[in-house]
Amino acid sequence: SAYIEFQDVKKVYQMGEVSIEALAGVDFAIDKGEFVVIAGASGAGKSTILNILGGMDSATSGTIIVDGNRVSDYTPKQLTTYRRYDIGFVFQFYNLVQNLTVKENVELATQICKHPLDIDETIAAVGLADRSRNFPAQLSGGEQQRVAIARALAKNPKLLLCDEPTGALDYQTGKQILKLLQDTCRERGVCVIVITHNLALTAMGDKVIKVRNGRIESIERNEHPLPVE
Ligand code: ADP
Numbered sequence: 001s002a003y004i005e006f007q008d009v010k011k012v013y014q015m016g017e018v019s020i021e022a023l024a025g026v027d028f029a030i031d032k033g034e035f036v037v038i039a040g041a042s043g044a045g046k047s048t049i050l051n052i053l054g055g056m057d058s059a060t061s062g063t064i065i066v067d068g069n070r071v072s073d074y075t076p077k078q079l080t081t082y083r084r085y086d087i088g089f090v091f092q093f094y095n096l097v098q099n100l101t102v103k104e105n106v107e108l109a110t111q112i113c114k115h116p117l118d119i120d121e122t123i124a125a126v127g128l129a130d131r132s133r134n135f136p137a138q139l140s141g142g143e144q145q146r147v148a149i150a151r152a153l154a155k156n157p158k159l160l161l162c163d164e165p166t167g168a169l170d171y172q173t174g175k176q177i178l179k180l181l182q183d184t185c186r187e188r189g190v191c192v193i194v195i196t197h198n199l200a201l202t203a204m205g206d207k208v209i210k211v212r213n214g215r216i217e218s219i220e221r222n223e224h225p226l227p228v229e
C-alpha cells in the first residue's frame with residue numbers, strides 16, 4: 001500500500017457565522033521516495049493540504065495515513081512528536097535565524113530530533129561547505145534556501161514538505177533549488193512534496209497533483225520528469 005494516503009479529507013475553517021470549505025474531500029496516494037509537486041492557484045487549498053500532512057493543522061474529517069500510521073487519529077501530543085521527528089519543513093522566505101551562522105542554524109534544528117545526520121556533511125550536500133561560518137544576510141536568496149533545506153534534512157525526516165520554496169527566487173535560481181530537492185529525493189529516498197502556483201515547475205515532479213477550489217483536479221505521473229529549460 002501507499003506510503004502516504006489522504007482519504008476523503010475535508011477541512012472547514014469556521015470564522016464566526018461564516019464557514020470556509022478549504023478542502024472539500026481530497027483523495028491521493030504517494031509512494032515512498034516520490035518527488036511530488038502539488039500545484040494550483042492561490043486559495044486552491046495547497047497549504048491546507050501541506051499543513052495537515054505536516055501535523056500543523058488537523059482535518060475536519062477524513063483519514064490521513066503516513067508510513068502505516070493513522071496521523072488523523074493522533075492526539076495533540078502525538079502530533080507534536082510527529083512534527084518534530086518525522087517532518088522537515090522548507091518555507092518560501094527561508095525562516096533562518098539571522099544572528100546564527102549557517103552551521104548554527106542547522107545545529108539548532110537537530111537539537112530536538114531523534115536521529116540527526118552529520119551537520120557538516122549535510123551542509124556540504126547542499127553545496128555550502130565553504131559558507132558554513134557565514135550569516136544568512138551574507139548569502140544570496142538561493143543560498144539561504146539551501147541552508148533551509150540542509151536544516152530540514154539534518155533532522156533526517158521521513159517527509160520533506162516545501163511551501164513555495166522557489167517563490168522568493170528568480171526563475172533560474174528557483175530551478176536549481178527544485179533540482180536540489182529532486183536529487184535529495186532520488187539520493188536519500190525521502191518523500192519530497194513541493195507546493196507551487198508556478199505551473200512551469202510541474203514537469204520536474206514524478207507525480208503532479210493539481211488542486212482547484214479545495215478538490216483534486218488531476219493526478220498525473222511523469223515517467224520522465226524533466227529538467228525545465
Ligand atoms: P493555497 O495554499 O492553495 O493558496 P490555502 O490552503 O492557503 O490555499 O487556502 C484554501 C482556502 O482556505 C482559502 O479560501 C483560504 O482563504 C482559506 N483559509 C486558509 N487558511 C485559513 C484560516 N486559517 N482561516 C480561514 N480560512 C483559511
Ligand code: ADP
Nearest residue numbers: 131134135137138139140141142143144170173
Ligand atoms: P544573487 O546572485 O542571488 O543576487 P548576491 O548578488 O546577493 O546574490 O550575491 C552574490 C554572491 O555574493 C553570493 O555567493 C553571496 O553569497 C555572496 N555575498 C553577498 N553578500 C555577501 C556578504 N555580505 N558577505 C559574503 N558574501 C556575500
